[in-house]
Amino acid sequence: MGRWVPDSQGRLIKAAIELFTEYGFDQTTVAQIAAHAGVTQRTFFRYFADKREVLFWGQQKLDSLLVAALEAVPEDVEPLDAAVEAVKSAGAVFGDEPEGPRLRNQVIAANTELRERELLKVAMLAESLAATLSRRDVDPDTARLAAQTAVTVFAVAFAHWIDEDAPRQFATVVDETYRNLKALTATAGVGSA
Amino acid sequence: MGRWVPDSQGRLIKAAIELFTEYGFDQTTVAQIAAHAGVTQRTFFRYFADKREVLFWGQQKLDSLLVAALEAVPEDVEPLDAAVEAVKSAGAVFGDEPEGPRLRNQVIAANTELRERELLKVAMLAESLAATLSRRDVDPDTARLAAQTAVTVFAVAFAHWIDEDAPRQFATVVDETYRNLKALTATAGVGSA
Structure with a gap:
C-alpha cells in the first residue's frame, strides 16, 4: 500500500488504455485499471478523479x-x-x-x-x-x-x-x-x- | 386534443427556446414547453424524442x-x-x-x-x-x-x-x-x- 511505486501515473495511463482498447471504455472499471497497473485504487484516485480523466488529464x-x-x-x-x-x-x-x-x-x-x-x-x-x-x-x-x-x-x-x-x-x-x-x-x- | 394545430413544430421550437433562454435548459420540462406552445405533450412527442432534440432536429x-x-x-x-x-x-x-x-x-x-x-x-x-x-x-x-x-x-x-x-x-x-x-x-x- 504505502510503498513507493515508480511512475504510477504513467503506468495507470498505459493500463487504462490497454483495458479500454480490449474491453471498451464503459466496460472497464477503476478497480481493473488499478489492478492492471499494479497499484491500489487509492493510488488511482491520487492522480485521477475518474476513469475519463485518464484520457484527458x-x-x-x-x-x-x-x-x-x-x-x-x-x-x-x-x-x-x-x-x-x-x-x-x-x-x-x-x-x-x-x-x-x-x-x-x-x-x-x-x-x-x-x-x-x-x-x-x-x-x-x-x-x-x-x-x-x-x-x-x-x-x-x-x-x-x-x-x-x-x-x-x-x-x-x-x-x-x-x-x-x-x-x-x-x-x-x-x-x-x-x-x-x-x-x-x-x-x-x-x-x- | 385532437384538433388541428397549425405549425405545431414551429411553435414548439419557439416556445422551447424562449423557456430555455429564460429558465435554462435543465430547468425546463417538456410539459412546460408543450403548455407554452399551446399543444399537448403528445403533440410534442410526435415531433421530438426529447427536449434536446428541439435544438438539434x-x-x-x-x-x-x-x-x-x-x-x-x-x-x-x-x-x-x-x-x-x-x-x-x-x-x-x-x-x-x-x-x-x-x-x-x-x-x-x-x-x-x-x-x-x-x-x-x-x-x-x-x-x-x-x-x-x-x-x-x-x-x-x-x-x-x-x-x-x-x-x-x-x-x-x-x-x-x-x-x-x-x-x-x-x-x-x-x-x-x-x-x-x-x-x-x-x-x-x-x-x-
Missing part, C-alpha cells in the same frame, strides 16, 4: 503549452503563422511515438461521449489561442479565424501523424499540412469573390 | 442540404472552393433573420453537454463533406483538409452572422470570411516553410 498541460508557445512568437509574425507555430509545439506533449496517442484516439473515437468531450477540449484550445492572439495587435475576428484555422491544421495533422507507418516528428506533419492548406487556398477561387 | 436536414449542394458544384471547381460553396447554402436553413439561431446558440453555449453535442454535429458535417469530396477526384488528405477548413469558415462566419447589428445574408458573411482566410494564408510565411 494532459489537456490542461497542452493548452498552457500552446498558449506559452504562441506568446513566445515574435509580435511581427503574421497571426496564422504564429498560431500554427504554436500548435507545432504540441509534439512535446505527444512525444515522438504516435502509438500511445493512436490507441487513445481509437478509444475516444469509439465512444460518443468521449468524442464530444475531446471536441470540446479542442474548441477550448482554439478559444485560448484566439484570446492570446487578441492580446497582440490582432482584431478579434482575425484572431478567431486564425486560431480556428490553426486548430484545424492541428487536427488534420494529428489524424495524419497517428496513422503513418513510418512516424515523423509531429511538427513536421503540421508544417506539411499547413503548406497543403496554403496551396488549397492559393489555387482556390482565382478571379472569384 | 434541423441538423440532419443541414447535413443533407450541404452534401447535395457540394454534389451540385461542377467537378472542375477546386476542392476548398467547392466545400465553401456548399456551406454557403446553409443560409436556406437558417433563414435571413439571425434572431432564432442567435437565441439557440446562447442556450447551447450555456450548457456543456449541449455544446459538446453541437461540436459533434459540426464534426460529423465535416466528415460528410470530406466523404463527398473523396467521391470526386480528390485524395483523402486533401478532402479532409478542405472539408474541415470549409467547416471552420462556416463556424466563424456563423458566429459573426448571429452577432451583427444589421444582419446580412449568411452566404455573404461566408464569402467575406473565406476572403479573410485567403488573405491570412497569403500574407503568412512569405519565404518560410
Whole structure:
C-alpha cells in the first residue's frame, strides 16, 4: 500500500488504455485499471478523479503549452503563422511515438461521449489561442479565424501523424499540412469573390 | 386534443427556446414547453424524442442540404472552393433573420453537454463533406483538409452572422470570411516553410 511505486501515473495511463482498447471504455472499471497497473485504487484516485480523466488529464498541460508557445512568437509574425507555430509545439506533449496517442484516439473515437468531450477540449484550445492572439495587435475576428484555422491544421495533422507507418516528428506533419492548406487556398477561387 | 394545430413544430421550437433562454435548459420540462406552445405533450412527442432534440432536429436536414449542394458544384471547381460553396447554402436553413439561431446558440453555449453535442454535429458535417469530396477526384488528405477548413469558415462566419447589428445574408458573411482566410494564408510565411 504505502510503498513507493515508480511512475504510477504513467503506468495507470498505459493500463487504462490497454483495458479500454480490449474491453471498451464503459466496460472497464477503476478497480481493473488499478489492478492492471499494479497499484491500489487509492493510488488511482491520487492522480485521477475518474476513469475519463485518464484520457484527458494532459489537456490542461497542452493548452498552457500552446498558449506559452504562441506568446513566445515574435509580435511581427503574421497571426496564422504564429498560431500554427504554436500548435507545432504540441509534439512535446505527444512525444515522438504516435502509438500511445493512436490507441487513445481509437478509444475516444469509439465512444460518443468521449468524442464530444475531446471536441470540446479542442474548441477550448482554439478559444485560448484566439484570446492570446487578441492580446497582440490582432482584431478579434482575425484572431478567431486564425486560431480556428490553426486548430484545424492541428487536427488534420494529428489524424495524419497517428496513422503513418513510418512516424515523423509531429511538427513536421503540421508544417506539411499547413503548406497543403496554403496551396488549397492559393489555387482556390482565382478571379472569384 | 385532437384538433388541428397549425405549425405545431414551429411553435414548439419557439416556445422551447424562449423557456430555455429564460429558465435554462435543465430547468425546463417538456410539459412546460408543450403548455407554452399551446399543444399537448403528445403533440410534442410526435415531433421530438426529447427536449434536446428541439435544438438539434434541423441538423440532419443541414447535413443533407450541404452534401447535395457540394454534389451540385461542377467537378472542375477546386476542392476548398467547392466545400465553401456548399456551406454557403446553409443560409436556406437558417433563414435571413439571425434572431432564432442567435437565441439557440446562447442556450447551447450555456450548457456543456449541449455544446459538446453541437461540436459533434459540426464534426460529423465535416466528415460528410470530406466523404463527398473523396467521391470526386480528390485524395483523402486533401478532402479532409478542405472539408474541415470549409467547416471552420462556416463556424466563424456563423458566429459573426448571429452577432451583427444589421444582419446580412449568411452566404455573404461566408464569402467575406473565406476572403479573410485567403488573405491570412497569403500574407503568412512569405519565404518560410
